[in-house]
Amino acid sequence: MPSPLEEIIEQKIRDDGPMSIGAYMALALGHSAHGYYMKQDPFGRSKNYGGDFVTAPEVSQLFGEMIGVWAADLWMQMGRPERLALVECGPGRGTLMADLLRATSGVDGFHEAVHVHLVEMSPVLREKQREALGGYDVVWHEDFESVQDDAPLIVIGNEFLDALPFEQYIGGVQRTVDLRADGRLCFVPEDGEVVERAPVREGFVQQVCERIKAQGGAALFIDYGHMKSGVGDTFQAIKGHEYVDVLSHIGDADLTSHVDFEALQKGVDIGICGPVCQGDFLRALGIGLRTRTLMQKAEGKQALAIEKGLHRLVDSDQMGVLFKAVGFYHHDKPIAPAGF
Numbered sequence: 001m002p003s004p005l006e007e008i009i010e011q012k013i014r015d016d017g018p019m020s021i022g023a024y025m026a027l028a029l030g031h032s033a034h035g036y037y038m039k040q041d042p043f044g045r046s047k048n049y050g051g052d053f054v055t056a057p058e059v060s061q062l063f064g065e066m067i068g069v070w071a072a073d074l075w076m077q078m079g080r081p082e083r084l085a086l087v088e089c090g091p092g093r094g095t096l097m098a099d100l101l102r103a104t105s106g107v108d109g110f111h112e113a114v115h116v117h118l119v120e121m122s123p124v125l126r127e128k129q130r131e132a133l134g135g136y137d138v139v140w141h142e143d144f145e146s147v148q149d150d151a152p153l154i155v156i157g158n159e160f161l162d163a164l165p166f167e168q169y170i171g172g173v174q175r176t177v178d179l180r181a182d183g184r185l186c187f188v189p190e191d192g193e194v195v196e197r198a199p200v201r202e203g204f205v206q207q208v209c210e211r212i213k214a215q216g217g218a219a220l221f222i223d224y225g226h227m228k229s230g231v232g233d234t235f236q237a238i239k240g241h242e243y244v245d246v247l248s249h250i251g252d253a254d255l256t257s258h259v260d261f262e263a264l265q266k267g268v269d270i271g272i273c274g275p276v277c278q279g280d281f282l283r284a285l286g287i288g289l290r291t292r293t294l295m296q297k298a299e300g301k302q303a304l305a306i307e308k309g310l311h312r313l314v315d316s317d318q319m320g321v322l323f324k325a326v327g328f329y330h331h332d333k334p335i336a337p338a339g340f
């Protein structure tokens with residue numbers, strides 16, 4: 001039985017012809033009724049604990065705390081502006097922002113300055129974010145453009161860029177999603193060396209950088225991907241912590257592609273730091289020291305969990321090397337984002 005979204009996509013192809021991968025991805029993730037993010041909370045710790053995948057803030061509170069250190073340090077370097085627009089794109093369950101705010105509650109004046117903006121398309125996840133951020137004033141937006149705050153900005157996105165639509169090319173021909181004679185979905189062309197481009201993703205980063213150039217501040221994006229542009233097919237679908245076919249389970253599997261961090265920097269005319277590997281970034285921010293402090297106060301099982309979380313975030317065979325961090329900052333001011 002095809003899912004409702006599969007039927008919608010197939011009908012669209014019958015009506016309008018082959019569909020770009022970007023359009024396919026945008027529907028599979030963001031269709032208002034049946035899109036993957038629109039109808040469910042996809043996060044879960046492991047196969048045994050449900051969900052489809054786990055992200056760094058869900059692995060350990062250390063992650064959001066370190067981003068909090070990064071943001072508060074930057075605010076101080078910026079000369080403690082009275083108002084700061086703290087924007088998170090794709091906040092998931094709101095865990096990162098909750099940990100960030102808790103970790104910075106002792107930074108004199110920071111919470112008074114901060115206005116939190118969340119860019120989130122999913123009504124289900126907005127609800128989770130509302131629960132996680134109970135005590136805080138938060139404003140939600142459909143997209144970054146709708147954030148109408150003219151204060152200096154700190155923009156954060158963890159595993160946001162990988163969810164934005166991208167395109168593939170084989171031999172210079174744009175790859176599309178089409179219907180086979182038997183009515184099943186397929187790629188055209190099917191085989192060959194794949195080159196990926198992500199104009200929506202790069203356009204989004206440029207838009208953020210233009211705002212930073214005009215208003216001051218910085219942005220931090222963390223995601224899985226490669227430092228240098230290359231060739232290869234990185235389109236992937238994850239369901240229940242396993243890779244599945246990208247053309248099946250439509251609306252029930254997460255679809256992403258790896259972020260090309262070299263391409264991301266093109267056309268940006270403000271300061272850039274990194275990209276660096278996530279492990280190096282978190283270590284430079286002091287995750288080791290923070291872990292030791294937490295462990296001193298923790299009991300046996302709890303201490304073990306804290307240590308396990310640290311390893312998952314920084315070890316090179318875990319998230320430490322595949323994930324990269326890149327910063328963009330207003331270079332007219334003498335600020336140096338930490339961690340790079």
Ligand code: SAH
Nearest residue numbers: 037055090091092119120121122158159163
């Ligand atoms: N940052 C979170 C969640 C990552 S998953 C974490 O690290 O746990 C991707 C997030 O981006 C989800 O919250 C999803 O709903 C949101 N998202 C994906 N595409 C989006 C888009 N085009 N506009 C707004 N939000 C989007």
